[in-house]
Amino acid sequence: MNNLPSKPSNMKMTPLSRRKFIAGAAATGAGLMFLPRTRLFGANAPSNRLNIALIGAAKRASAHYGTLKDENVIAVCDVDKNHLAKGMAQFPQAKAYEDWRKALDHPGIDAVLCCTPDHTHAFIANWALNRNYHIYMEKPLAITVQEARTVRDHWLGKKNKLATQVGMQRHAEPNFNRLRELIHDGAIGQLREVHAWGNRKFPKPGYLPATGPAPAHLNFDLWLGPSPEHPYNPGYFASDCLSWNMYWDFGIGQMGDMGSHTMDIVWNVIDAGLPTSIKSESPETFNPDVTPVFLTTSFMFPANTWRDKIRVTWHQGGSMPKSPSDWIDLNKISHGALFKGDKGFIVADFTSRLLIPFGGKADLTYFHPREEDKVLPDLGNFQKQWTSACKNGKPDDTACNFEYSANMIESMCLGLAAFRAKEELQYDGAAGRITNNEAANQFLTKPYRSGWTMNG
Numbered sequence: 001m002n003n004l005p006s007k008p009s010n011m012k013m014t015p016l017s018r019r020k021f022i023a024g025a026a027a028t029g030a031g032l033m034f035l036p037r038t039r040l041f042g043a044n045a046p047s048n049r050l051n052i053a054l055i056g057a058a059k060r061a062s063a064h065y066g067t068l069k070d071e072n073v074i075a076v077c078d079v080d081k082n083h084l085a086k087g088m089a090q091f092p093q094a095k096a097y098e099d100w101r102k103a104l105d106h107p108g109i110d111a112v113l114c115c116t117p118d119h120t121h122a123f124i125a126n127w128a129l130n131r132n133y134h135i136y137m138e139k140p141l142a143i144t145v146q147e148a149r150t151v152r153d154h155w156l157g158k159k160n161k162l163a164t165q166v167g168m169q170r171h172a173e174p175n176f177n178r179l180r181e182l183i184h185d186g187a188i189g190q191l192r193e194v195h196a197w198g199n200r201k202f203p204k205p206g207y208l209p210a211t212g213p214a215p216a217h218l219n220f221d222l223w224l225g226p227s228p229e230h231p232y233n234p235g236y237f238a239s240d241c242l243s244w245n246m247y248w249d250f251g252i253g254q255m256g257d258m259g260s261h262t263m264d265i266v267w268n269v270i271d272a273g274l275p276t277s278i279k280s281e282s283p284e285t286f287n288p289d290v291t292p293v294f295l296t297t298s299f300m301f302p303a304n305t306w307r308d309k310i311r312v313t314w315h316q317g318g319s320m321p322k323s324p325s326d327w328i329d330l331n332k333i334s335h336g337a338l339f340k341g342d343k344g345f346i347v348a349d350f351t352s353r354l355l356i357p358f359g360g361k362a363d364l365t366y367f368h369p370r371e372e373d374k375v376l377p378d379l380g381n382f383q384k385q386w387t388s389a390c391k392n393g394k395p396d397d398t399a400c401n402f403e404y405s406a407n408m409i410e411s412m413c414l415g416l417a418a419f420r421a422k423e424e425l426q427y428d429g430a431a432g433r434i435t436n437n438e439a440a441n442q443f444l445t446k447p448y449r450s451g452w453t454m455n456g
């Protein structure tokens, strides 16, 4: 992107103005020549590539190497030298960093792709927005209500300039669109109630004990980042995100993990903002170290233009909704959703769906599937949707942008606040306050280490 043929030589271009210029140049080129700029320069032409900083260089990041190879990775950052080496082997032309705060100040960055642990996400997202970078953030976008609200509000002020996407890539499965069409077109009548569930169980007793210093290849202090202090223990690094995401200081357990993907099946259909009330039930008592395994959380979402108010219930760790029929075993679906309307049910997982009209009388004459030309187009490659939005002058044209994704994870975090408060909470989404239990507002945020700010 640095080699644009007609870039004015005397103009100092900030990343933002450079991107605007590129979008403008594209439009002009296409207008004059009647050719899209990808035909003029080639989709992979150096002038059409984003300058990207990759933060968190290995593990989940490896799922993005293919997309990144079509761009220009200029900075790679990881707190683990072994993982940094893996990222640098993929992008040898990049500059290596250990501290993401320094990596974000590498000159010429257009966009950031971040695959670090969850407790750093809102920080890195907000710092990147401060520098006017496009961002792809792995899920979950945030691990507290306050983090989600901060990042959402910040992005909303820049949504006409910066493209954002949260790594809920299952959203690109055509089944997501099919479910939306079926329910919006009335296949189950008026939508009344929704459930989503995930059956994973990773019980942990508490934070791990000190085992001595971290190995030389790992900067454990930077790994902790904004989290409160904890001693090093190799157990946090035994496998992948499942080694740390149950601990409150590092994640929000299954809600942020598979919950991000599974609730997305529902979120894509219901066009919800924030809940007005939230109730959580669990046989477990609050453990200040680890998030609950078994949890049933119900959210009430207000009515909108096409549906009445609805209750959405999230089940995890063994909690399950009642099956619509004895011969359908929902337990066979590890991560699924159940939509109940006044004329039938739909059971779904990420890739398939089952329509069950109510009883023998349901003749489906009330259901008018849309014409072929109104069928929602496939999203295509999820990561490429983001890189295209960074370049094409339509930055808010991503499915899981920081508004959609922050609303969803703010709701999930409210479920954890209700679990901790042990009572049904009333929520004022505009103010971001729990209105019936002042003390429970403490659960909307969490402690951070001094010296770390979200607004850097």
Ligand SMILES: NC(=O)c1ccc[n+]([C@@H]2O[C@H](COP(=O)([O-])OP(=O)(O)OC[C@H]3O[C@@H](n4cnc5c(N)ncnc54)[C@H](O)[C@@H]3O)[C@@H](O)[C@H]2O)c1
Residues within 6 Å of the ligand: 055, 056, 057, 058, 059, 060, 061, 077, 078, 079, 080, 083, 098, 099, 100, 115, 116, 117, 118, 120, 138, 139, 140, 167, 168, 169, 222, 223, 225, 239, 240, 241, 242, 257
């Ligand atoms: N979208 C998906 O399907 C999907 C799948 C797996 C993981 N994830 C998400 O990806 C993220 C990473 O998951 P993982 O399983 O790779 O975790 P992991 O802990 O195994 O790996 C994280 C990587 O980031 C590096 N890192 C840690 N702290 C860092 C920091 N402060 N600065 C720079 N680098 C840092 C680590 O050294 C490692 O290379 C998590 O947020 C997880 O929820 C998403």
